[in-house]
Amino acid sequence: ETGVTQTPRHLVMGMTNKKSLKCEQHLGHNAMYWYKQSAKKPLELMFVYSLEERVENNSVPSRFSPECPNSSHLFLHLHTLQPEDSALYLCASSLTTVTSTDTQYFGPGTRLTVL
Amino acid sequence: KQEVTQIPAALSVPEGENLVLNCSFTDSAIYNLQWFRQDPGKGLTSLLLIQSSQREQTSGRLNASLDKSSGRSTLYIAASQPGDSATYLCAVKAAGNKLTFGGGTRVLVKP
Numbered sequence: 001e002t003g004v005t006q007t008p009r010h011l012v013m014g015m016t017n018k019k020s021l022k023c024e025q026h027l028g029h030n031a032m033y034w035y036k037q038s039a040k041k042p043l044e045l046m047f048v049y050s051l052e053e054r055v056e057n058n059s060v061p062s063r064f065s066p067e068c069p070n071s072s073h074l075f076l077h078l079h080t081l082q083p084e085d086s087a088l089y090l091c092a093s094s095l096t097t098v099t100s101t102d103t104q105y106f107g108p109g110t111r112l113t114v115l
Numbered sequence: 116k117q118e119v120t121q122i123p124a125a126l127s128v129p130e131g132e133n134l135v136l137n138c139s140f141t142d143s144a145i146y147n148l149q150w151f152r153q154d155p156g157k158g159l160t161s162l163l164l165i166q167s168s169q170r171e172q173t174s175g176r177l178n179a180s181l182d183k184s185s186g187r188s189t190l191y192i193a194a195s196q197p198g199d200s201a202t203y204l205c206a207v208k209a210a211g212n213k214l215t216f217g218g219g220t221r222v223l224v225k226p
Contacts, residue, residue: 004158042119043204043216056213090158101166103149104214106158 003027004107006091012113013081021076021110023091031097032074033104034066037088049074050097081114117142119207121217129225134192136220138205143183150179150190151204153219159204195224
């Protein structure tokens with residue numbers, strides 16, 4: 001088990017619901033990431049946070065809203081999603097965003113299904 | 116825009132055979148390349164990280180090579196075991212610790 005945990009592990013929601021995904025890292029890292037893994041598509045970076053500041057927003061629709069209250073926690077707030085948003089959402093953390101030797105450590109992911 | 120391609124998309128071998136997984140990338144301006152393993156329904160586990168100045172990295176039965184000029188990396192897994200069955204992903208890192216992933220190679224090692 002890695003030092004990155006995600007809850008819930010599975011989530012089914014309707015298009016009008018509002019839900020949140022939670023990620024927590026116990027590694028003392030300063031950078032956290034959200035990725036989306038859809039069927040038949042490569043893993044895509046969504047957001048990057050460094051020291052609680054968003055440093056990357058990879059053209060993600062506004063129905064996905066990230067929040068990083070501190071360096072150990074990262075949330076992804078979801079509202080009015082579409083069925084094509086169904087995917088595995090992975091959280092990762094690394095010591096920094098600038099050092100080329102930093103490895104990203106991944107959580108187990110949240111399997112999201114939008115009905 | 117960096118693009119990462121992994122061939123083949125799926126691979127099935129009998130136990131004991133060596134595995135060869137290929138990864139290619141279009142922009143050679145990378146900091147490093149990583150190989151990850153993903154088991155069904157789980158997150159990614161880092162296997163090997165090769166810096167852009169290195170040619171290869173080894174860990175146990177795993178060996179990864181990097182030819183930055185040609186935009187290629189190969190992951191070799193010696194004497195495969197059923198426990199090696201998983202999806203293997205390669206990712207290249209550019210500025211800002213941004214990883215670009217390939218589509219993965221799904222490996223099945225038959226006992």
